[in-house]
């Protein structure tokens with residue numbers, strides 16, 4: 001039995017060490033002498049020399065992937081194509097032209113207006129997530145260039161409080177959409193979210209109406225909005241701006257829905273069809289327009305923007 005330790009990254013970026021199969025042998029435990037196999041002495045030492053946090057196990061094909069390789073491949077398993085979560089900054093980097101991203105409202109932070117106290121306070125949660133993720137909240141917004149197109153881009157980050165939509169997420173996205181309308185730019189929002197932020201109660205629910213209204217004004221100016229759904233996109237976000245796209249794209253295998261499958265199953269008392277709430281299922285049922293892999297996303301976005309802005313180009317020519 002191997003006692004190598006594998007590290008697991010939690011959503012808040014804290015590295016948790018857990019034993020792969022059996023806990024490490026302590027001196028108090030009974031130990032068995034292992035027969036030495038030819039050539040194992042060297043590899044055993046080598047295994048122990050591997051620093052923690054260098055490998056990630058693919059949950060789909062169970063391959064151990066070298067972290068550096070995973071980063072270079074935009075966090076996509078090169079063997080089976082499983083899409084691992086990716087941070088907002090890395091995603092922006094993978095999509096926009098170098099040095100063209102002008103971030104908006106970078107210093108906007110949430111406040112604990114309800115004085116929320118649970119197992120821990122909202123204030124302490126915000127502090128911890130800010131420290132661990134180096135983000136200020138769950139979305140990064142800004143103007144950028146993708147190919148030849150100027151665009152208003154908002155990218156959510158699941159690492160910050162499960163990508164929950166509080167006042168800051170709603171306000172930053174609303175300002176982004178309004179800037180897009182003002183500058184006559186297409187808006188692109190990449191969502192990943194557990195829904196509205198419970199620590200902000202009604203204030204977070206109000207963001208659904210606010211972002212949707214801003215998008216209505218944007219649409220009234222005949223400007224395109226592309227919504228990209230990534231794993232997972234659920235609840236309040238799904239019920240507002242995420243599903244309002246002129247074009248709705250999704251990453252392969254993404255879990256997309258409003259309520260969780262268990263809640264739906266308990267409420268309806270019906271068996272859910274296989275693949276329920278996956279991007280593939282929703283493509284088949286017409287909710288989303290296309291499934292685009294992360295590595296193809298930039299090329300596809302440029303193609304869609306070419307198409308969606310062609311009429312405007314003709315009009316202004």
Ligand SMILES: [Zn+2]
Nearest residue numbers: 058061077080
């Ligand atoms: Zn895999």
